[in-house]
Amino acid sequence: MNILGLIVEYNPFHNGHLYHLLKSKEITGATHTVAIMSGNFLQRGEPALFDKYTRAEMAVKNGVDLVIELPTMFACQSAEIFSYGAVNTLNSLNCINSICFGSEEGNIDTLSTISKILVNEPEEFRSLLKKYLNDGILFPTARSSALFDYISKYNLLDISKEELLDILNSSNNILGLEYIKSLLKLDSNIKPYTIARISASYNSENITSNICSATAIRRSLKENNNLSQISDVVPSPTYSTMKNKISSNFSPMFDDKYFDLLSSIILRDANILDTYFDVNEGIENKIYQSVFTSNSLNDLQQAVKSKRYTLTKIKRTLNNILLGITKEDMNKVKNIQAMPYARVLAFNDNGREIIKAIKTNSEINIINKFANVAFNMNNNEFKTLISYDIKSSNMYNMIYYRNNRDLLKGPMDYFITPIYVR
Structure with missing residues (x-):
């Protein structure tokens, strides 16, 4: 078994992701694939279009064998922390042969040379x-x-x-360098590969061909509220899955839907804002003052943004406040040497074979039924990480289920089991 690891968000899974998946399997000779995927909140500090189980289902229907959730505390942070958490998860499975990521550079030797110097x-x-x-x-x-x-x-x-400079300042190169740095820090045996990104750039906001950025897809959905606008840029399993969710009254999620909730938290926690991760150097005062004069999340973000703090940095900071991620808790987990659990979101028959390999080769706790998580709550790192996964799902679902309140049974992590795609 030759297992390829991928680090993804799939927000949503589009034609570029399919190209990356197929090309990655080709150049690594992989027979099986594992995707470490962000959950309900993402690296840019915003909610995912659709819930993590739906996006994991899309991934498996499009050819990924096993999807494992990247713990929330890593999923919503800077490239360095995000990458370390994702690579650490793959490394902790102790059966992954390779990792392949997209980059603007496209040359693994160049990225590896730079990474080694920086590490x-x-x-x-x-x-x-x-x-x-x-x-x-x-x-x-x-x-x-x-x-x-x-x-x-x-x-x-x-x-x-x-x-x-181009290499160091390009979005996917930055992530790629951090992936390799994390492999080096963990002394991992996983071999890195990269493929050059094609067509649209990571931040491109326009749909100009059948391969475009996820940013462009999200923008189209937000502005047009019409799936037909993106039918040519996503594979049919993605399109049909999204169509089914929307027809079931689950609308695509955008960060502005959380403005009222975030504003309430900022006002309530005015005296402790500086305890949240990434809230530094007095920025909490600017956030508190700005919330009174902001009519939308965009207003708030623009009011706090400065030459010192980029928009993405501000979005992540506000997201940490929304999810209550504290500096104290982040310091407990951000440098852990092994991930304490692997949360399965979706899988197929090949995925079952990978899970067996993980159980054979690794001591990591595999979480299928979430009701069983109590078995390791005496582990402080486990408890800290899993608690934020539960909290982020609850925060996400309060808005996501607003048209389906009868389906919201409680903390949904305890009610939804991994999706088996036959």
């Missing part, structure tokens, strides 16, 4: 970085300059400074 921080690189910082240069620029000087001196890559 190992050779003494000469540290000296160069210190010199640039002492000259008053901001850290990102100082790091790229030190990196280029070090690479050039030892002729490690044939690359210009402009090309290096």
Whole structure:
């Protein structure tokens, strides 16, 4: 069995994801695939279009064999924390042969060389970085300059400074570098691969061909509220699954639907906002003052955004407040060496074979029926992580089920079992 690991959000699963899946299997020779997928809240600090089980079902219907949830505390954070959590989950399964990710660079050797320098921080690189910082240069620029000087001196890559900057500043390259860095930190045997992204960029907001970004798809759904607009850019299993959910009165979710709830939390917790993760340097005061004059979530985000804090950073910070993710709890788990559990969301027959391999090779707790999670609540890391998974599902579902309140039985993590796609 040759098992490929993928790190995904599938928000939603589109034609570009299908290309990535098929190409990844081709270049790794994989016979089986595991996707580590964000749950109901995502890395940009926003809710997923559809719930995690629905998106996992889409993934398996499109060819993924097993979908495992990335714990919420990692799923909603910066590239470094997100990547470490996802790679740690794959590594903890102890049966994954490879990982393959999309990147703008498309050359694994280039990304690996850069990652090794950033992880190992050779003494000469540290000296160069210190010199640039002492000259008053901001850290990102100082790091790229030190990196280029070090690479050039030892002729490690044939690359210009402009090309290096492009690599360091491109969305998927950033994630790719963090994936490789995490593999190195964990001393993992998983082999990394990458494929070049095709057509639309990660942040492109327009649908111009049959392969476009998830951002463009979400924008189209929000503006047009019409699935037919995206029928050519998603595989048929995605389209039919989304159509069934919408016909069942489950509308696509967008972050502005949480504005009232978030505003109430900000006002209630005004005196403890600085205890939440990523709320630093007095930004809590700006958030508190801005909520009074904001008529929408976008208003609030724009009011708090600055040259120092990007929009994505603000969205993640506000999401941490929404979900109540504290600095204290994040410090308990962000550097753990092994993930304490693997939460199964969906699988097929090949997925069953992978689960057997995990049970044979790893001591990780596999969660199928959520009612059984109490068996390891004495483990502090387990308890912290799983508690936020439950909380985020509850927060998500309070809005997601607003047209189906009769179906909301309680904390839905305890009522929904993994989806078996035959």
